[in-house]
Amino acid sequence: MxxxxxxxxxxxxxxxxxxxxxxxxxxxxxxxxxxxxxxxxxxxxxxxxxxxxxxxxxxxxxxxxxxxxxxxxxxxxxxxxxxxxxxxxxxxxxxxxxxxxxxxxxxxxxxxxxxxxxxxxPDAKTRAQTTKAQKEERLPLIGRSAAMQDVYRVMARVAGTDLTVLIEGESGTGKERVARAIHEHGRRAAHPFITVSLAGAAPAQIDQDLFGSSGAFARAQSGTLFLEDLDELPSEAQTRLAGLLHADDPNARPNVRIIAAAQRSLAALSRQGAFRQDLFYRLNVVAIRVPPLRDRLDDVDDLARAFLLRAKREGLPEKSIDNAAIERLKAHSFPGNVRELENLLRRAAALSPASVITAREIGEELGQAAREEVQTGEVTDDFESAVSRRLAGEFAAASPGLPQAGLYDRLLAEVERPLILQALSATRGNQIRAAAVLGINRNTLRKKIQTLGLQTGRGD
Missing domain, CATH: 3.40.50.2300 (Response regulator)
Incomplete structure (x- = not known):
């Protein structure tokens, strides 16, 4: 017809x-x-x-x-x-x-x-996907992957208790959403959920923000206190927090459940002496590890469609996404995790002239994001993620074709040059020591120095 x-x-x-x-x-x-x-x-x-x-x-x-x-x-x-x-x-x-x-x-x-x-x-399949996304979007956490099922199982066991929970995971994985879902499905759901970030907090600030007359413990009475960024808490402030939590009179202790979160492993930091063991053990009663998005790529489809519905509900144009675009998203490493995916789709919903977001548009968005991060200096310390962004920009710039042949050698050269320069700088130009650090013999290093046209100091 x-x-x-x-x-x-x-x-x-x-x-x-x-x-x-x-x-x-x-x-x-x-x-x-x-x-x-x-x-x-x-x-x-x-x-x-x-x-x-x-x-x-x-x-x-x-x-x-x-x-x-x-x-x-x-x-x-x-x-x-x-x-x-x-x-x-x-x-x-x-x-x-x-x-x-x-x-x-x-x-x-x-x-x-x-x-x-x-x-x-929309065809029948698209309408079915939309119906599924509408159900997913209303959930506090989205995803049915095996990695997330492990998270849900622990959440289900602790939600109805008052046990202290430590949630660990990279930035953007949704640690606060996990904490809020535990609160909302527990016995304290009718009472406040209060969030306090501890990143860089001074000891005096800990007193005021947490234990003052209008501090977080007072505001979270009968509810849940969510302590963010524990791994960023300075050592003096760790001591103060541990003392305050330990010295609190059990009879006068605020009726508050504590859920804490960290991006880095507190167990590892504790072993290294960078985090107080007594504070770690006090907070690590039940541990939940939220997986990065790269470890739950099966959830990208559900997440993407749900985020587009959320964007529509917030006033952005209604958009759907095709399967090729979903596959393009799954090929990305997502150093910013779920938060990066949601922001990317919000931009695509706002800027795409078409009603269906395609793989080409996703590639352009990924390339633009990589270029902006390089220009502003807002890049992650994770080397693999930095390389992934660099490659995303390379492929996006070549869209709809492919990059020029020889990408492998070009990328290796880009990595090799700063690597050798750093090794030479650290060894003050001593090529024997630099070769040992790099794990190559001196003749190989000398050849690479000549090929790359590097200026060195002393030669032995």
Whole structure:
């Protein structure tokens, strides 16, 4: 069955021209010059796409567009206007239009927009995915991978208790969401959930923020206190916190459950002497390790679709994502974890002109994010993640093709140069010692120095 297009414009000549052009493309066209008639057709289920002018007589289609969108959420609207201003374009986007085409327009451009909009119409599989995503988006934690099932099992065992919980995981993995879910499914759910970050906190600040008359313990009375960034707590402040928690009179102790979180392993820091053992043992009653996104890639599909629904609920344009884009996401290492994925999809939802986000757009977003991190210096210390970002930028810049041949050798050269320079600097130019540090023989090092054109100090 040919796609049905509802055409609305009070210029009868333009309606005729567009009807003929659309008809030649095989579309069935129903035309009107009246906003009320258009709205009636939409409510009655007519049309697969609406192509409408902004103003028809004294009527503005933007006044009726929210109601039509509510009646037919998946029906794409393309808005045309001779008043081609930024304000008009923003009004179209704000009202939920799929696309905006300024008059006078190139007919080929308009037809391309029509084809894009119709190609994005959801099929039965897409509708099923959307229904699943709607259920997932309402959950405090999203994901059905084996790694997350382990997390859920521990959460289920401790939620109904008052045991202290230590949650560890990289930045952006969702540690606070885990803590909040434990609170909301436990006996203290009706009482406050208070979060305090301990990163860089001074001993005096610990007293005030936690134990003052209006401190966190007082505010979390009968509820849960979530202590973030424990691994960033300075040693003096660790001593003060351990003393305060230990010395607290059991009879006067605040009725508060403690859940703590750290990005690094507190057990390892404790063994290294960088974290107090007594404080670690006090907080590590039950441990939960939240896996990084790279270890739960099976969840990327559910997460991505749920985040797009969340973005729509927060006022961004409605978007779906195709399977090739999901696979492109799974190929990324996600040093920023779930938070990075959500921010990436929010940007794509806001900036993508199409209703379906494709692999090419994901590649462009990943490449842009990598370039911005390099420019601002906001890069992770994780070497593998830095290399992954560098490669993402390389492949994105070559989209839709592939990078120039020889990528392997180019990347190795980029790593080899600073590596050898660092080794030579650390050994003050002593090539014998530098070769030993690098694990290569001196002749190999000397050859590489010559090949790379490096300047060295002393030679032995």
């Amino acid at each position: 040919s796609a049905r297009i509802l055409l609305a414009d009070d210029d009868s000549s333009l309606r005729f021209v567009l009807s003929q052009a659309l008809g030649k493309e095989g579309y069935n066209v129903r035309a009107t010059g009246n906003v009320a008639t258009l709205a009636k057709w939409v409510r009655e289920g007519e049309g697969d796409l609406v192509l409408s002018d902004v103003y028809m007589g004294d009527e503005c289609v933007f006044d009726a567009l929210p109601g039509m969108r509510q009646a037919r959420p998946s029906l794409p609207f393309i808005v045309m206007s001779a008043q081609s201003t930024v304000a008009t374009a923003l009004s179209a986007a704000g009202a939920g239009a799929y696309d905006y085409v300024p008059k006078p327009f190139d007919l080929d451009v308009l037809m391309a927009a029509v084809k894009r909009a119709l190609s994005g119409a």
